[in-house]
Amino acid sequence: MQTHLSDQARLLPRAAEAEKVLRSCVHCGFCNATCPTYQLLGDELDGPRGRIYLMKEMLEGAPITAATQTHLDRCLSCRNCESTCPSGVQYHTLLDIGRDYLEQQVPRSLGSRLLRGTLRAVVPHAGLFSALTQAGQRLRPLLPGSLQAKLPRQPRAAGERPAPRHARRMLVLEGCVQPGFSPNTNAAAARVLDRLGISLVATPQAGCCGAVDYHMNAQGTGLDRARRNIDAWWPAIEAGAEAIVQTASGCGAFIKEYGALLKDDPHYGAKAQRVSALAKDLVEVLREAPLEGLAVHSDQRLAFHCPCTLQHAQKLGGAVEGVLARLGFTLSAVPDGHLCCGSAGTYSITQPTLSKQLRDHRLNALETGKPDVIVTANIGCQTHLDGAGRTPVRHWIELVDEACQTPL
Structure with a gap:
């Protein structure tokens, strides 16, 4: 579509990227067919095409209102629209630019600022988050139902991790939420990979991937976290680490964007691209491995x-x-497997009503085949779906680990 950025918008660091994305959209509307919020609300402005128009008007100098902020806040950033778009529109790039610009133009309410500030002060800090999780478990009977639903139903302690002993070594991102909510996930991954001749090595200096801050419009802070992680991983990368493994797909998606997000950084651009190239979701490692040697059995x-x-x-x-x-x-077969569960990082907290609706729809689809367990690949989805108190939800690698017949 034709677009003419305002003089103010042209001063934005990523103005050229925004203009490129806007021009690539042909306004066909295919994206609305797979947008979770459009399906729930039926409002053009709560679908990708409408949000693109809102951002176009905003970047062209039209008056910006709180309504624009509301419609952009409701977006899950699920990127389902990108999978559907025949024109290859990089919607998430425009959304990041638009939200950041909007944050500078429209003040949030005190309640919104406090909620977002609290989330950013707690979630990215693994030690603090784990301590609060443990306190919450002890006080669980006293907590309101909304908070109880955020805590793991059946906490599983981390099992033993094998000491590094193989020539093949890969780094692992511990994450910020997962150590508190599902500490056995990375331990299970380490045990499975150890059986396959790969040692999974933790890097304590690496912390939150940066996605929480970045997607809550504190993009500078999110990129600073990315830089700290690059510094933490770099010695091991130079020493020959094969990959940086993530067991939480949300973290993996963001780390794979380090290269693009830091491409203009003279000190980190090349390193960021190297890190993104080494980033692998756990399944990318497993699907290339000789799985037959694991001797898995499960009913x-x-x-x-x-x-x-x-x-x-x-x-x-x-x-x-x-x-x-x-x-x-x-x-079991799962209908509409492309749809979002409503977790979407902090979305389940900032948009609880929509999030619960999406969660219940997803669970209805997942339970059609009457599974014993629902498995997933991201701690946010795992916690959100399990919080409904229905079919148990776990990380898939834990089930693989438990079913392995091959001794360590």
Whole structure:
């Protein structure tokens, strides 16, 4: 579509990117057919095409209102629209630019600022988040139902991690939420990879991937976290680490964008591109491995929920299902597997009503095949879906680890 950025918008650091995305949109509307919020609300401005128009008007100098902020806030950033778009519109790039610009123009309410500030002060800090999670579990009976639903139903302690002993070594991102909510996930990944001749090595200096801050319009802080992680990983990369493995697809999707987001940084641009090239979701490692040697056996029936960050951002839809099928697991069919569960990072907290509706719709689809367990590949989806108190939800690697017959 034709667009003419205002003089003010042309001063933005990413103005050229915004203009390129706007011009690539042909306004066909195919994106609305797969947009979760458009399907729920039926409002053109709560679909990708409408939001693109809102951002176009904003960047062209039209008056900006709180309504624009509301419609952009309701976007899940699921990127389902990108998988559908025949023109290859990089909607998430425009959304990041538009939200950042909007944040400078429209003041938020005190309540919104406090909520977002609290989330950014707590979530990216693994130690603090784990301590608060443990306190919440002890006080669980006293907490309101909304908070109880955010805590793991059946906390599983981290099992033993094998000491590094193989020539093949890969780094692992510990994450910020996962150590508190599902500490056994990375431990299970380490045990499975150890059986396959790969040592998974933690880097304590690496912290939050930066996605929480970046997607809550504190983009500078998010990129600073990315730089700190690059510094933490760099010695091991120079020493020959094969990959940087993520067991949370949300983190993986963001790390794979380090190269693009820091491309103009004279000190980190090249390093960021190297890190993004080395970033792998766990399934990318497993699908290339000789899985037959694991001797897996399980009678459980599984349904897999594919996170948006795995299928739409990383383009790995079907990969986990393929690995699980190779290992002999029984998978039930899941209708509308492309749709979002409503977790979307902090979305379940900032947009609780829409998030719960999406969660219940997703669970209804996942449970059609009457699975014993629902498995997924992202801690946000896992916690959000499990919080409904229905079919148990776990990370898929834990089920693989438990079903392995091969001793360590």
